[in-house]
Amino acid sequence: MSDTEKTPRPPVRRGPGGGGPFGGAGMPAEKSKAFGPSAKRLVGRLRPERMLIAVVALLAIVSVTLSVLGPKMLGTATNLIFAGILSKQVPAGETQAQVIEGLRASGNNAQADLLGGVTLTPGSGIDFGQLGSVLLMVLAIYVFSSVFSWGQSYLLNGVVQRTVFRLRADVEDKINRLPLGYFDRMPRGELLSRVTNDIDNVSQSLQQSLSQIMTSLLTVIGVIVMMFVISPLLALIALVTIPLTLLITAVVAKRSQKLFVAQWKHTGTLNARIEESYSGHALVKVFGRHREINEVFRQKNEELYKASFGAQFVSGIIMPAMMFVGNLVYVAIAVVGGLMVASGSLSLGDVQAFIQYARQFTQPLTQLGSMANVLQSGVASAERVFELLDADDQTPDPVPAATPPASAGSAGRLVFDDVSFRYLPDVPLIDNLSLTALPGQTVAIVGPTGAGKTTLVNLIMRFYELDSGRITLDGTDIAAMTRDDLRSRTGMVLQDTWLFGGTIRDNIAYGRPEATEEEILAAAQATYVDRFVHSLPDGYDTVLNDEADNVSAGEKQLITIARAFLAAPSVLILDEATSSVDTRTEVLVQRAMSALRAERTSFVIAHRLSTIRDADLILVMESGRIVQQGTHDTLLAAGGAYANLYNAQFAGATAAE
Structure with missing residues (x-):
């Protein structure tokens, strides 16, 4: 919709910090509204990969089993070394039982108990052959554990990425099925955040948390x-x-969650301020407000710093606290284990293995605590994506669909029959409007801001459905046609130019992809694009960047007009289409449009009334109603709304002088 007209719209929700495109964008939702159902639905999207997930689970079981066996095998190696050292100290020819009996007889019961827990071979020393075999087995265990772990990660990465690929595809399909009203209600930054940042967060959360x-x-x-x-x-x-782990995690997470919420809020506010100041940089300089902007930035940055510091500091307590608990347990195990070794009820290798297991035990508990936050964040993002997927689709096209008759010379007869429409039920806009536009006619629509001019055009394109009445194209109700068929017969040039990253040739051919090179050149010449293209380094192969700012505003407008020219529609809609071109170029474009409008119905929305003086029919709209219609001369002679609008242009100029 043109910026020159603001018709009523449903209320738009804004993120923190206002309406800047980056206000709140990029920050996933911190907490889901319904964790259980959303998590179940997210897991359900993994269902097509269930066979691979089973393989991943099997590989994980084998990998973890091998890694868990490692400390026990290392304990066996420790026992071999310890037994070998003790065996070397025992005279050869004596049995272990004789040595233990001799120690008890001499009152050394502690040493006797210690030797009782070890298998000795008196006089033999360390059995390096057996020790080497054990160590090779440990090496093989850890190597195979790593291989299975790598295989698990590789397969899981494929599972997650294919799942997210399907999710992105579903979102893309959904966006193409959504009605225009949805995009009017949803801020652009919010929608982009769901389509990009939230899906990326789902991908990262699944990748981290599942494994x-x-x-x-x-x-x-x-x-x-x-x-x-x-x-x-x-x-x-x-x-x-x-x-202890659960208690510490719960206490710290409860405190840190509030701080993270504040951090994300301040981040969104700061992003909005930065976006506004950068996009309006020239305006800030003109009015000398850079000091105020810097002060606001400093305050917001300070607030973000405090919130971020607090969030990171509090959340960072978890790891040291867990290490402290782990160290206490480690000390307890070392003391009790040492006493058990001394008493002969436990071998030294088993104590060593147990200490390793104690270290292994606290790490996954800490990981589970941190993964809970990651998973919650991912489910919250998934919930936002699911809200998009669950939005109501536009009404489906009729089956079978009607097609206007192919009658030579009569394409483009458009009739509004008692049409009524409102964006909001309680805000009147268009009521009982009727008009007829004949093939070859140029119908100009004028009126004050909010009169419903662009809304009329949106109804022709079926961007919105009528509340009552009907619109017919060549005798066929447009509601009975497919949207693709209707829009293929309609060309549109807006005040706000839209060009994509590609060559000038590609942008022109967007109106009709199957067009030949000769047809593209003919459209460019007819709309005077050809006049400036040859001054560019690569001519028609000049690549427009993302903002298309390597050509002027007027040149961009000419390219969009050439695109409509190439499409050769039966109905042409021009919404302030020449507002960005200079006066001389406008005259040339008007001539090109005259050729384009031949035998086609044209709707022209204009605020500069001098540009539509030659229109066959001028409709004057106020509050959604046609209050006057006729030619320029007859409307001026009749006085009233059109004459007031026309004369106001010159009155404004006189007052300015």
Whole structure:
């Protein structure tokens, strides 16, 4: 819709910091509204990959099982070294039982208990052959564990990326099915955030959380089993970590969540301020407001700094707290384990293995705590994407669809029959409007801002559905046609030019992709694009950048006009189409438009009434109603709304003088 007309719209929701495109964009939602249903729905999107997920789970089980066996095997190696050192000190020819009996007889019961927990071979020393075999086995265990872990990560990455690929495709399809009213209600930055940032956050959350949660849970289970196999007493001591971990995580997360919310809020506010000051940089300089802008930036930046520092500091407490708890458990295990080794009820290698398991035990618990936040953030983003996917589609095209008859010389007869339409039910706009536009006629629509001029055009394009009445094209109700068929018969040139990143030739051919090179050149010549293209380094192959600012505003407008010219529609809509070109170029474009409008119905929305003096029919609209219609001369002679609008232009100039 043109900026020159502001008709009523449904209320638009704004993110923090106002309406800048970056206001709040890029920051995923911090908390989901309904975690359970949304998480279930997100997991449901993994269903097509369930066979691969089963393989991933199997690989994870094998990898974790091997990694859990590693400390136990290293404990065996420690026992071989310890037993070898002790065996070297025992005279050859004596049995282990004789040595232990001799120690007890001499009152050295502690040493006897220690030797009772070790298998000795008196006088032999360390068995390096057996030790080497054990160490090679440990190496093989860790190598295969890493290989299976790599395979799990590789397959899981494919699962996640294909799932997100399908999600992006569904979102793209959904956007193409949404009615224009949805985009009017949804701020552009908010929609872009859902389509890009939220989907990326879902991807990252799934990638991190699925692998970590699966591996951490399996590691916790495997480590607990091995600890109970080695020593139930030490295992119970280690399990004290679980409630302490849950308590610390819950307390810190509750505090840090509020700070993270404040951080994201201040980030959105600061982004909005930056975007506004950069996009309006020239205006800021003209009015000398850069000091005020800098002061506002300093304040917002300070607020963001404090919130971010607090959030990162509080959330950073979790790891040191977990390490502190882990160290307490480590000390308890070392003391009790040492006493058990001294008493002969546990080998030194088993104590070493148990200490490794205790270290392994706290790490996955900490990872599970951090993954809870990641998963919650991902589910919150998924919920926002699902809200987009659940939005109501535009009404489907009729089946079978009607097609206007192909009658030579009569294409473009457009009739409004008692049409009524409102954007909002309680805000009147267009009521009981009727008019007829004949093929070859140029119908100009004028009126004050908010009169409903552009709305009339939107109804022709079926961007919105009528509340009552009907619009017919060549005798066929446009509601009975497919939207593609209707819009293929309609060309539109707006005040706000839209060009995409590509060559000038590609932008012109967008109006009719199957057009030949000769047809593209003919359209460019007819609309005077050819006049400036040859001054560019690459001519028609000149690539327009993302903002298309390597050509002037007038040149951009000419390219969009050439695009409409090439499409050769039966109905042509010009919404202030020449507002960005200079006076001389406007005259040339008007001549080109005269040729384009031949035997076609043309609707021209204009504020400069001098540009539509030659229109066959001028409609004067006020508050959604046609209050006058006729030619320029007859309307001026009749006085009233048109004469007032026309004379106001010159009155404004006189007053200015």
